[in-house]
Amino acid sequence: MDHLSQSLQDRIADIHRLLEKFRVESYLVSTGFQRKPDLERVLIERQQDAELERHLANFHAADLAGLLEVVSGEERQRIWTRLSPQRRGDVLLELSGAVLTSLVENMSHAELVAALQDLDADDLAYLSDAIPDSAFHAAVNALNSEERSWVHHTTAYNTDSVGHLMVSEPLVVQPTQSLASIQALLRTQKELSINTEKLFVADNRGHLRGTLFLRDILLSDPDCSVAEVMKDNVVAFHPDDNLNAAAHAFERYDLISAPVINERGKIIGRLTVDSVMDYVRESSEMEALNVVGVVETEDLFSSVWKSARNRWLWLCINLGTAFIISRIIGGFEGTITKMVALASLMPIIASMAGNTGNQTAALVIRSLALNQIGHANLSRLWRKEISISLLNGIVWGAAVGLFAYIFYQKFALSLVAALAMMLGFFLAAVVGIGAPLALERLGLDPAMGSSVILTGLIDALGFMVFLLLASIFLV
């Protein structure tokens, strides 16, 4: 009989401690109202796989996914083999990128198809990018023809468009129906999907006419017609709409769900807050990593080789910029030999300019993400940041000049340092605004590798300005 490895117990104890630490009462989900069931202790004391299995059965699929994400590959496989195919399907839906990939890679075709068999068309469409084509097609072929065509329909849209994440909308009501008849209709349904807080109202040609909130069905007189109770101010999306823009709308208007309509206003699906928020979280996590040049999400325990390669593209670019900087300095070696103080002062100019440039860029990247920068206020943004850079140049240029004087007692040297600092700030502002805008204009992510490019460019300019001024005025 298998025994739980000591380190797996540690891992499980660990996640429970984490849950405990933040007092998110995830166990309420599975175990009713016991406050502190000390699940972990039970798991550690009885070292049996059967017991592990029974406990995992109490986990919410999202908690299981969370557990799988913080354990190592070996332990992950151990837990995974203990799960039934249906359960695996539910957990696959909750896993994030890197861990999802690693689990799928280790599953046979038959195992994958078994895990996918109980998922509906929307779930399969959601997983379509993460699973091998052969297993995906096998799972899709097991659906009925209507569901099958829905999967083909939604997976044809871009992965960052509303159409890709929309789910089917089985229940649409008409404005002329009475609330009583809607209630009768609802009672014939076995269930309404989660995040159904309202029904969509369409005329008999299927064109969106409004939305009927479930709470308004309950609050209003059953003899009212749908048209009397429905809201006709609706935020609707088109399948080609960008998901980031849709996410802003969900946030701005506090939406739970929204209809997706085609060009003629016909309802073709529903977009819900949970899938939108998942998308936003994953893309914002990617963004924070992209800034420093980590290309794909890494899970904490990706292999060393895979993780290292994942970071090499931008290290390579960084090496390129570093060599350019090195060659710029190399061009002034004669100057540095005559006045070695330049070698110790030059990193100050580059580092201060790099810092302000990154500050400006962070604000610009945020404003771009919030769609706050248009061509009308762009000139004002330039004026503001250039003004700040001039003000900073005076204040910090003076500070740098003063320090240089204290250390080297050469008035001309400190004047050159101060002047270079001022110019460095100015150039940093230009690069800090210009670089993200240029990337945006080129259709690239303005945050992608921005710390590498920005810092490299600003360093190069900073060193060049300082050494150039020094070679002109000092040597």
Place this chain on the structure above:
Amino acid sequence: MDHLSQSLQDRIADIHRLLEKFRVESYLVSTGFQRKPDLERVLIERQQDAELERHLANFHAADLAGLLEVVSGEERQRIWTRLSPQRRGDVLLELSGAVLTSLVENMSHAELVAALQDLDADDLAYLSDAIPDSAFHAAVNALNSEERSWVHHTTAYNTDSVGHLMVSEPLVVQPTQSLASIQALLRTQKELSINTEKLFVADNRGHLRGTLFLRDILLSDPDCSVAEVMKDNVVAFHPDDNLNAAAHAFERYDLISAPVINERGKIIGRLTVDSVMDYVRESSEMEALNVVGVVETEDLFSSVWKSARNRWLWLCINLGTAFIISRIIGGFEGTITKMVALASLMPIIASMAGNTGNQTAALVIRSLALNQIGHANLSRLWRKEISISLLNGIVWGAAVGLFAYIFYQKFALSLVAALAMMLGFFLAAVVGIGAPLALERLGLDPAMGSSVILTGLIDALGFMVFLLLASIFLV
């Protein structure tokens, strides 16, 4: 009669172009189902404030807030004076930090009280940190005694705790009631607050027993009792719970609303997805700015003086680290004079090490934010990142050594450069993991100013290692 300034028209045209660009059909909210009402053209052609007022009246409060956030201070005031007090109250609720502050600062006590007078207790509690005490107290005193005590109750909690954002829960049902009686009860209500997708079920002592989804009321037989239909697996929060942890739970379990209970399990309020998501968005925006040392959210058109000061704390810290680096290099001036190539090679070491250190730190900061790092997997994380740094050291150390040889044809120099690069990578991994963990352990935000501290520390170590090795082996 006032005329719209040209630049205001530009601004308004601009936001409409932005909305158009992303095809978020925000105008559906106000103008029914006309697809492209060309609002902006009407606004530009008729240059009258009365017309402006009428158009703004069609804006969703959140859209008005969005408009106010992208115009300059002067235009902002111009729009603001056109809004009725009730409207201002609604818009204040939707505004983000810096713009909210600037508008509130320019309002008189009487204006503020007028704007706040139609807000309910929950809204006032939400705004409590943003408005002056005198206006806040005047507005609170206008509430009835029950609402007043609710405001005092919630504002007493920490601003980052669940209690601060919870709203009151007027309608709690009992397990023994029939669904028909619940429907009758609901019909006596004038409205249910937004984000009410379920009712909370409590026993007659007020203790949480389950939740009753509105959709289940509609789908089930009216003769059923609440107990038969309710879900008894509930995610509930305590008022002292941290909002970030609560946000994770909302995301993980796809919650729309959740009960807030006290230690004895009694329902004291409700937490809803919109306020949680607002909180998360604001704090994640702050985090991206904190990384580069921007202390508070700046709005795009904050004054130059205010914006500059906002960035000075970390520039000052950066200047400190830059001077330490300068002094380290200064200590090796003799070495550099003898071999000036060191001056041009040393930024390569520092820049490559700085890049990898920031990559490691970004992954650690993300994992900390997702609560994925516990003491059990910490040692594995160290092993993994140290292994990557050694692998990187070999690969990129060889590259740096090769380049150094190509440029200077000195075998000893390129060996020292390669060795320094390897050591630099190792130290970068140590700092990249150690610094965020140390900040976390000290109770500070691990992202705060991390790019400044990390880059400074790694630069200092990189320069030191390279120059030290050079002074030992080369000169």
